[in-house]
Amino acid sequence: MLKIENLHVKLEDEEKQILKGVNLEVGAGQVHAIMGPNGSGKSTLSYVLSGREGYEVTDGEAHLGDVDLLDIEPEERAAAGLFLAFQYPVEIPGVGNMTFLRTAVNAQRKARGEEEMSAAEFLKVVRAKARTLKIDSDMLKRPVNVGFSGGEKKRNEILQMAMLEPKMCILDETDSGLDVDAMKLVSEGVNALRSEGRSFLVITHYQRLLDHIKPDVVHIMANGRIIKSGGPELALEVEQNGYADILAEVS
Amino acid sequence: MSAVAETMNVTDERLAGLTLPAGGWSDAARKDALSRVQMMGLPSRRDEYWKFTRPDTLTQAFAVPAALFHNDEAALFDDVERLKIVFVDGVFDADASDDLSLEGVNIERLASADTDIHWARDIYGVLETNGQKPVERPLAALNTAFATDGVLIHVTGAASKPINMIYLHNSETSDVMLHNVIKLDAGASLTVLETGPAAARLNMVTEVEVADTAALHHIRAQGRDHECRAATHIFARLGTESVFKSFTLTANGVMTRNECVLELTGDDAKATVGGACVGDGDFHHDDTVFITHDAENCESRQVFKKVLRNGATGVFQGKILVKAGAQKTDGYQISQSLLLDGDSQFLAKPELEIYADDVICSHGSTSGAIDETALFYLQSRGISKPVATDLLTLSFLAEAVDEIEDETLREQINQRMASWLERRRG
């Protein structure tokens, strides 16, 4: 599904190398987790995959299926099936959440040559999905993420994901800022989307989330590289001992 | 040549080509206005009040020709139930206009109102004269003297539908002065819509008297013609608990100066002046506002948003003057520009002058680019860059447009801006 090879990324305006040869392959239907110390490059990886400006790929490749991701615009990557749940969802005053969602859903459908969703159908679907995430209709009416609490923003990300039905979902610290109940809600939302043809890359600092969303593979990222990969037990090891042992082991 | 001599030269040349219309009841006001213009002289680029906007094409003897613009867009407010009054290059078009009768409203034309006992006599040129202090506005006095037509509206009750003045531009060289007078009696209410460019060069004055507890809603969409020029003035006086709300949309036009001079003279009055403008290329747009608070517990809002690209220029000069004794004044002023590229510029001069001690006044002015983070967020959801840019641009303009209370009218203005943006995607 997602294949990243030898990815090197530096900041566009600075001589600062952030990703230093990332290799990662997520198979169809799999869930992979990435853990790693602050500043190791996890969010950068997710931004580069989704096409944010400000980064320069100096080497390497990334493919989603047979689509060469690094060559196309962010909206084309989205239409190809990539979705990023942001670590810090963006507030957009003046743009209604509903308008935003419907514009996005229909833009992607159009890009894929599918029929647009009617207003009535959209409303029905969005209401049902919002209900399961405990997002009330007032939040749907408000401008995108404006005045939302930290946890509400994260739930709104999952709602967008549920509406857009992407193939490859990257969740960047979706668990941070969530209370225990919200974490369960969000995890259930994610688990409901798990399927043969859909993969997840879950970036997190805490084992807790992985209790709910069971990963097939756990990767440790440090200093711009994946330094170790393993099964779910790797997350438990990090939870108990921190990164010191793993870092020492690979250096 | 000295500055004064140059000004007088321009003024003399302008006046030489004009003759005072025989106005009956307005004759005295016209003669007075003429002598005031002669005293003041027309504005020159050395005037402080014209620091950001060159007045020469507005003051010179002849209008710069403006090519006719063929607009395939449906006319604004087409499906709104309204009373239409049509002027073509400043000339009243009876065939295209509705019958000038509306319950609770008395509508006449400036050009035909020659009866000697006339209600408009107490307003025509009077509010304009009042508005010449502390800053002179000679183009408005010129208009009072020479305006050839306009609409006189006297509202005695709640008007059942809006009155829409439609100003068409059909001659490349038309040089037009129109003067409207709107008087709302106590408790009366009216919505006035104004649409269209009017002429190659337009000088427009609107004087508004809003009596106690009356309400005027004014929505104006200046035409989309690229080469037109306009200098407009609104002078309004607000009574106790009255409401005055004015919104202007300007798209295109090579030179537009919109002045709004409001005086809140009765307690608990509320005034809002808002504007959204979208300018591309050879576009200069100036909003100049002067609000005087002269009563207690009044509220005024100025909300101006400008989207500029390809070297367009936006100007905002806004002043709130709170007189001694105007306690509990709540004055709000914001002017913001969204610069879609590095070539465009926004020049702002916000001012507060306060002589009362118990007031809340705030003003802010900003200039910014599209928020790249928000743009990426939208794109990452599959929305293309141009569509995402338009969404963010409309959301930037929304704060001004949202000042329009009526939802249908507000949506039409939004639609207008959205299609303008869509046509001009970079």
Ligand SMILES: Nc1ncnc2c1ncn2[C@@H]1O[C@H](COP(=O)(O)OP(=O)(O)OP(=O)(O)O)[C@@H](O)[C@H]1O
């Ligand atoms: N636009 C930028 N400008 C300057 N530095 C940047 C930029 N983007 C990333 N960096 C730097 O690159 C490094 C990696 O950042 P990144 O956000 O990818 O880390 P992370 O692994 O997601 O960390 P965290 O766990 O704290 O979220 C950090 O040192 C960060 O300061």
Ligand SMILES: [Mg+2]
């Ligand atoms: Mg991060």
